[in-house]
Amino acid sequence: MPLLHDDRLFPADPATRSIARQLYASVRELPILSPHGHTQAAWFAKNQAFPDPAKLFIQPDHYVHRMLYSQGVSLDALEIDVENISDPRKVWRIFAEHYYLFRGTPTRLWLDFAFQELFGLENRLTARTADLYFDTISSKLQTPEFLPRSLFERFHIEVLATTDSPLDSLADHIAIRESGWSGRVLPTFRPDSVVDPEFAGFAENIAKLGEQTDEDTSTWQGYLAALRQERERFRSLGCTATDHGHPTANTANLSSGASAALFAKVSTGRASLEEEELFRAQMLTEMARMSLDDGLVMQIHPGSVRNHNLELFRKFGRDMGADIPAPTNYVEALRPLLDLFGNETDLTIILFTLDESTYSRELAPLAGHYPCLRLGPPWWFNDSPEGMMRFRESVIETAGFYNTVGFNDDTRAFLSIPARHDVARRVDCSFLARLVVEHRLNEDEAFEIAQDLTSNLARRAYKL
């Protein structure tokens, strides 16, 4: 029995399933737009083979190792922070033995998709099949068909955005452009390291920003000018969007003088926690102001308590699966920014959340009113069949389809990209099929919306 069934994720009811199938058939082969994610431009710049299955599937994927860790597997045993994994087969076997833990999770859907569609594996991953998997994947990874650029083309990716610091040289992005390869890989401007005073090395980062841009970043105006310059540099390499991963959605509207005074404090390490939060809040407003000028789309990703596990953070650093969502407010938090720019039709701000209680209470009502606001797809833990369905059911009735922006795969795991888009398309078609079969939407409209959700909304919102 293959790992994947052609009707997977479609509702059981035969009439609904039949419509879902037809809708899905109409979007299945459409190219992938990936306007938000965390793959590495270096892969496509260098186009080197991925080293081994453990390095590819386990080490970078915190969805994978957080589940193993929760059940008592040590991160050391997974060689999670090791540049060259000493015994990748051993790591792979640990993973295989624990693969049953992923039952009912989206990770299982994504991995099975890659195993079958890319590597032709059709027997479930278990301790018994661990070596077969390891050997099959290892040998295929060494073939030209599995080089990053080949996979990019095979995945039918029309555009892929990475996430990049203003301090990044973007050398890999430049190399891709200069290589003559036709793949479209774009940077995204993610300034956390230079706008968040709690970011490690904030003061040095500001100084480095000054050197890079030849601006005096010890002053508020010089700092803003440097940021504007960096946004321009990103734009010249195809960037269309910024991304902001703040702990809250707070925004502020300080006077220029108050902002300058606050900057003087935070940039010299003399600010309180409250002042640091206020600075981040003001910077969201500044970024919106710059977006009005340069046209970059803003993405706000608030509400994650980063590095919740102190011991793990000390030992292994960031992104170890220990970021935990917290209650997030939007209605009061966004007010200062919206008071200034909420009615601008030339500005696009895409809101994300990890707090599903805000879907119907705050986000859909906000996006269903303010011209500048759009809603990003269900994020992170909610990027799952049930999570996607709850998003549609909670958001569309108030915000409509056209205040949403299609799908983001948001992944570090390159091989999961087609699987993730496939899941999103199937769930969207299932939702639409239900509306059709319940006579809440006509079939011709459902086909149009399926196209919109797959392509048009992302293209428009992200200016792709």
Place this chain on the structure above:
Amino acid sequence: MPLLHDDRLFPADPATRSIARQLYASVRELPILSPHGHTQAAWFAKNQAFPDPAKLFIQPDHYVHRMLYSQGVSLDALEIDVENISDPRKVWRIFAEHYYLFRGTPTRLWLDFAFQELFGLENRLTARTADLYFDTISSKLQTPEFLPRSLFERFHIEVLATTDSPLDSLADHIAIRESGWSGRVLPTFRPDSVVDPEFAGFAENIAKLGEQTDEDTSTWQGYLAALRQERERFRSLGCTATDHGHPTANTANLSSGASAALFAKVSTGRASLEEEELFRAQMLTEMARMSLDDGLVMQIHPGSVRNHNLELFRKFGRDMGADIPAPTNYVEALRPLLDLFGNETDLTIILFTLDESTYSRELAPLAGHYPCLRLGPPWWFNDSPEGMMRFRESVIETAGFYNTVGFNDDTRAFLSIPARHDVARRVDCSFLARLVVEHRLNEDEAFEIAQDLTSNLARRAYKL
């Protein structure tokens, strides 16, 4: 293909759909009880023709214009605040071009219902059909069958409550009564303008209240006496309920002296924001106390941040689609009032929410215990097929059906009333059908409950 399918909103599963159909058939023709809404008594007092399609369908309906606005249509282009729309056909065409935005929303269901059932239109509203719609609706509106009273009767409305300020003369209500027309239109006592210190013109309103009642409203006792007198005036015109649109559900239990001192401050504009909130809190308790005396049912509608869009508020005023829900607490907020009156079996307080996270956490447990509490239907953004279903699924298991109060259409859009009640009946019957088919409820009970949800619960809770 007509706009409406006879099986709309019923679940796809054939066995469930068949039961839903039977249940719905048993309540489809029952008269409409509308105990909470925002239509205008003047329509029925004067019985004049509605002027044109734009004035009827677009201008008063913030569900409609908020969606258009969110997608960049200016409110000026819609002539939203214009007494006599200069070019209603042009406004209508803008609406028609953007009608696709409402796909998947309840507004679409309500409008299609009115278009087909009232105006006989069967081709979808688009740019192409805009003029046909405009002409058809315009001409029908001039016929006697489309005068407000004729529609009232055609809609099979048994009773319709409006929402009215204590400062209102209720002249239209009196005129209706004196006209000899049999339609039952009742006022609802909504005292926000004289109990909320943040309401525009609060001090003048208090003074006006004093003039109206010949009470000295510069004193706490005189103020309370004036309110009691006004409630009596409303009651004499058939009013059975009060309604309270506070930002929070806070209640208070101050001593008479403390209340008097607080009133002295708020009525003379010397109160802080906290004191203004405390005054509103105390006034909910005072209103409950008066309800115990005069039998008026209390409705509490908390949790909406009014006029969130500052620019729009300055330009166009209230009710422009920019009210956004906020997290709402009930458990601590209602405690002072419940400590006093929670165990009264002669008092009915109907709670509403825009914060769905309170359904299973706070509202159902509260209503499933306190004799004075009942739960209002899903409100505003949640008055939608998915929203209604979530309400039933989250509330009934703890509070039961009999601590709920049936449906409110809560609308300013008169023509949407039959559509809204139809949606509610269909969703309720779908929910009941699932309980029956899953053998959680017997069929005879489901038929009884369908009648209760449509008629008996509202009649009882609102004393109609």
Place this chain on the structure above:
Amino acid sequence: MPLLHDDRLFPADPATRSIARQLYASVRELPILSPHGHTQAAWFAKNQAFPDPAKLFIQPDHYVHRMLYSQGVSLDALEIDVENISDPRKVWRIFAEHYYLFRGTPTRLWLDFAFQELFGLENRLTARTADLYFDTISSKLQTPEFLPRSLFERFHIEVLATTDSPLDSLADHIAIRESGWSGRVLPTFRPDSVVDPEFAGFAENIAKLGEQTDEDTSTWQGYLAALRQERERFRSLGCTATDHGHPTANTANLSSGASAALFAKVSTGRASLEEEELFRAQMLTEMARMSLDDGLVMQIHPGSVRNHNLELFRKFGRDMGADIPAPTNYVEALRPLLDLFGNETDLTIILFTLDESTYSRELAPLAGHYPCLRLGPPWWFNDSPEGMMRFRESVIETAGFYNTVGFNDDTRAFLSIPARHDVARRVDCSFLARLVVEHRLNEDEAFEIAQDLTSNLARRAYKL
């Protein structure tokens, strides 16, 4: 028509229902593991007949009397606090007349199960059948088959945990052990009365704890030693778990000196409300530390505002159906404890909630990461078909099945135990059937998980 249908609670779709049926058939007859509940050890120690239907079904079951109370039935009429009910038939008739209030609630499912399966009643309880029910139940209760031990065996209970204070002599548990009866009834260590400074008689309780253990509980070290000793006493009688019913999930990590100073204040009644909360927080951390030593599993049940109804509490005391959930935070609240012990693989902390908004936002992400954390089943108001389904849909995709712990019946109503486990098994099988029919899980895996959810997860988590 019997009260129970064999397909109850299974989804309507025929393909899904067929799989659900098969899954359920494989777990239907498995023995009951009840690791958390509130039955009385005395029933099994003394093995006396239950006195009458009112005493058995109404008086101890706050799910029952809270609903009656919410609809105006007085607790006096139910003789709710009377040791020997004067007229049980009269009480029963009141209940029967109001039985329709339970339509759509889990209480109805549980009661109908007991009525039919245990007492052979097949006509619905109404005013008309009240006496038949009363007589049938009354007479059966006097037969040997209805003695507590017989029912225990008939229910196929493998293990049943009670909930007990450290101040309890556990005489009934000892008596059960010494009686030679094979039924396995275990105590659970619930120290609220000696760790919560707001608990009635806290100071006396601490003193009594000292007497019992011969430790000087006027000192912090003596107090801790006494608690350790009591945990050991419980363990010697088979106890495997502790339970903590705090108002919040707050934990603390004070120094030993600060803890001692705080203890000196709370134990002498000189602490502020904030200090009392801090003490409870510190005690959760101390309990976790002790669990690391003695292996007892920790259960945290936060977020219930106890005795919300002041008048009722004054008149009738605790557990009168007036405990109301409140918003509950876990992410920041648990941090101090998790900083210390979060990465321990030898510690098990089972988290519960009454705030469903935390399922996907906080609890599943926490349990899907920290090795010591597991998620308890949906609790109290959410222990219902819809509540269980929401739990599975919101939690499994992030935490997986294997970070959950199976079912708890959590009941005071002994006769509802088989009914509650039956509901849980049916809902779990329905959820699994949907995953199978949507090709998100293979059928062989679903059968394995059904066994895990019914037996293995509880056995493992609670060390049974």
